[in-house]
Amino acid sequence: MNAKGKLIIIGGAEDKEGKCEILKKVVKMSGGRDSKIVLMTTATEHPKEVGDLYIKIFNKLGVNQIDTVNINSRHDASDSHYVQLIDNSTCIFFTGGDQLRITSLLGGTSAYYALHKAYSNGALLVGTSAGASAMSSNMIVTGTDDDAPKYCTLKMAPGLGIIGEVVIDQHFAQRGRIGRLLVAVAENPHMLGIGIDEDTAIVVSENIFNVIGSQSVTVVDGMPISHTNVSELGHKEPIALTDIKLHILPKGYGFDLRSRTPILADGDKTNEEDR
Amino acid sequence: MNAKGKLIIIGGAEDKEGKCEILKKVVKMSGGRDSKIVLMTTATEHPKEVGDLYIKIFNKLGVNQIDTVNINSRHDASDSHYVQLIDNSTCIFFTGGDQLRITSLLGGTSAYYALHKAYSNGALLVGTSAGASAMSSNMIVTGTDDDAPKYCTLKMAPGLGIIGEVVIDQHFAQRGRIGRLLVAVAENPHMLGIGIDEDTAIVVSENIFNVIGSQSVTVVDGMPISHTNVSELGHKEPIALTDIKLHILPKGYGFDLRSRTPILADGDKTNEEDR
Numbered sequence: 160m161n162a163k164g165k166l167i168i169i170g171g172a173e174d175k176e177g178k179c180e181i182l183k184k185v186v187k188m189s190g191g192r193d194s195k196i197v198l199m200t201t202a203t204e205h206p207k208e209v210g211d212l213y214i215k216i217f218n219k220l221g222v223n224q225i226d227t228v229n230i231n232s233r234h235d236a237s238d239s240h241y242v243q244l245i246d247n248s249t250c251i252f253f254t255g256g257d258q259l260r261i262t263s264l265l266g267g268t269s270a271y272y273a274l275h276k277a278y279s280n281g282a283l284l285v286g287t288s289a290g291a292s293a294m295s296s297n298m299i300v301t302g303t304d305d306d307a308p309k310y311c312t313l314k315m316a317p318g319l320g321i322i323g324e325v326v327i328d329q330h331f332a333q334r335g336r337i338g339r340l341l342v343a344v345a346e347n348p349h350m351l352g353i354g355i356d357e358d359t360a361i362v363v364s365e366n367i368f369n370v371i372g373s374q375s376v377t378v379v380d381g382m383p384i385s386h387t388n389v390s391e392l393g394h395k396e397p398i399a400l401t402d403i404k405l406h407i408l409p410k411g412y413g414f415d416l417r418s419r420t421p422i423l424a425d426g427d428k429t430n431e432e433d434r
Numbered sequence: 435m436n437a438k439g440k441l442i443i444i445g446g447a448e449d450k451e452g453k454c455e456i457l458k459k460v461v462k463m464s465g466g467r468d469s470k471i472v473l474m475t476t477a478t479e480h481p482k483e484v485g486d487l488y489i490k491i492f493n494k495l496g497v498n499q500i501d502t503v504n505i506n507s508r509h510d511a512s513d514s515h516y517v518q519l520i521d522n523s524t525c526i527f528f529t530g531g532d533q534l535r536i537t538s539l540l541g542g543t544s545a546y547y548a549l550h551k552a553y554s555n556g557a558l559l560v561g562t563s564a565g566a567s568a569m570s571s572n573m574i575v576t577g578t579d580d581d582a583p584k585y586c587t588l589k590m591a592p593g594l595g596i597i598g599e600v601v602i603d604q605h606f607a608q609r610g611r612i613g614r615l616l617v618a619v620a621e622n623p624h625m626l627g628i629g630i631d632e633d634t635a636i637v638v639s640e641n642i643f644n645v646i647g648s649q650s651v652t653v654v655d656g657m658p659i660s661h662t663n664v665s666e667l668g669h670k671e672p673i674a675l676t677d678i679k680l681h682i683l684p685k686g687y688g689f690d691l692r693s694r695t696p697i698l699a700d701g702d703k704t705n706e707e708d709r
Contacts, residue, residue, distance in 0.1 A: 333580055356582050375673075397650040402679060407582070407583055410672070
């Protein structure tokens with residue numbers, strides 16, 4: 160775990176027309192009217208449309224200083240103007256698209272180090288959809304939706320490394336992704352699986368996350384797994400797993416990432432000993 | 435639990451053209467070439483097509499005595515000819531369709547008591563898809579696919595009561611149904627949730643089930659749930675649940691329904707104490 164800064168990870172399709180609960184939280188944690196938001200549109204192949212959409216919404220939510228940083232090549236990622244915008248921002252917001260574009264174009268560049276530095280110095284980092292996946296050290300690239308967990312059906316890659324020891328998945332219930340998250344957790348149960356629904360987000364700070372938004376967060380804890388055959392299978396064979404622990408956490412609930420303990424809506428942690 | 439007879443519950447879409455693993459098992463447990471299979475097509479609105487399809491397959495698998503019992507009204511369900519066919523069968527096979535047709539047309543009729551009697555006397559009972567759902571005492575009628583578990587989104591009804599203390603769901607991974615099964619389990623964690631994938635079945639005998647077929651069975655054990663807010667919510671609000679236990683069991687694995695313990699492919703039970 161190295162989630163020491165401020166981080167909001169959104170499961171995609173956050174409300175942009177109604178109460179905008181999640182985006183309002185982004186603004187609040189970025190400094191309200193004084194926010195300096197940098198929109199990272201690298202993931203999408205429609206950076207202009209996506210950038211303009213978020214500019215319009217953040218304007219409506221009271222923020223005036225918003226810059227789109229459309230890094231479209233590794234060359235762009237060393238552009239000192241972009242690096243300066245990141246350095247001076249209070250919030251770096253990764254849009255949706257393809258998470259592999261984020262990591263393959265930014266990885267190891269000046270922009271990459273700038274965003275890590277900004278995060279360490281207190282800037283809020285935000286990712287939605289592909290931007291959400293990219294936040295973890297081990298990132299899901301693709302997998303099969305609405306399917307049983309199966310051997311070799313998950314493509315992973317090194318993510319931005321903003322938060323370690325977890326695997327993030329997005330559009331979670333809406334695309335039937337528990338199977339693919341179970342594959343990731345089965346492959347190394349040390350990694351906590353975090354499945355974030357659409358219009359739902361986790362706000363991470365000091366190794367605690369809190370859930371906001373209209374749907375739920377599914378936590379897949381593989382630590383208690385007592386049996387698995389994941390290393391013994393052929394291609395696409397279904398995986399056996401016993402004694403997985405699952406938590407379903409809607410708005411108001413939280414989770415302690417170090418102790419792997421849910422935090423109830425009234426602030427109490429569940430206590431295994433007391434049950 | 436009252437699964438004292440022989441029972442095969444199929445998650446729908448069982449292979450009918452390739453190796454026919456599941457349907458071969460049906461034939462084997464019905465008495466092989468001496469099987470007397472009664473096809474219960476009540477669930478479907480296309481009884482002729484569905485009946486003929488299964489007759490063709492079971493013929494191919496070596497069975498000659500197959501009768502379609504198309505009970506299409508409560509009046510039909512008292513027909514003594516149908517009752518006699520059920521009485522004399524070695525296998526009663528419920529096809530897919532709408533599970534509410536099965537229970538609303540058969541419930542409390544002569545055919546209903548005949549099939550319970552046949553099951554008690556050793557006939558194999560089989561249900562696929564809607565026929566699978568109907569087997570439990572508490573039956574899922576409809577719910578939302580690919581969704582977070584939410585209050586009041588599940589319609590349940592009394593099932594045929596062949597197997598108690600469980601809730602069966604079908605087309606499980608393929609339709610993203612963990613959310614709706616979690617609702618059922620949350621509402622009464624005494625009930626064990628059993629989600630059966632397509633082309634996958636559980637063979638139940640003496641309160642043990644074994645998995646056959648190409649995909650997986652998901653067991654949702656709500657007994658360890660330490661917190662839930664399911665009784666405190668408004669319509670369609672997402673449900674909080676902590677410490678659910680999950681098992682993913684492909685072919686070769688089994689489960690002891692009384693002790694709620696997975697049985698590994700080599701026959702060993704996992705032992706919580708030994709972990």
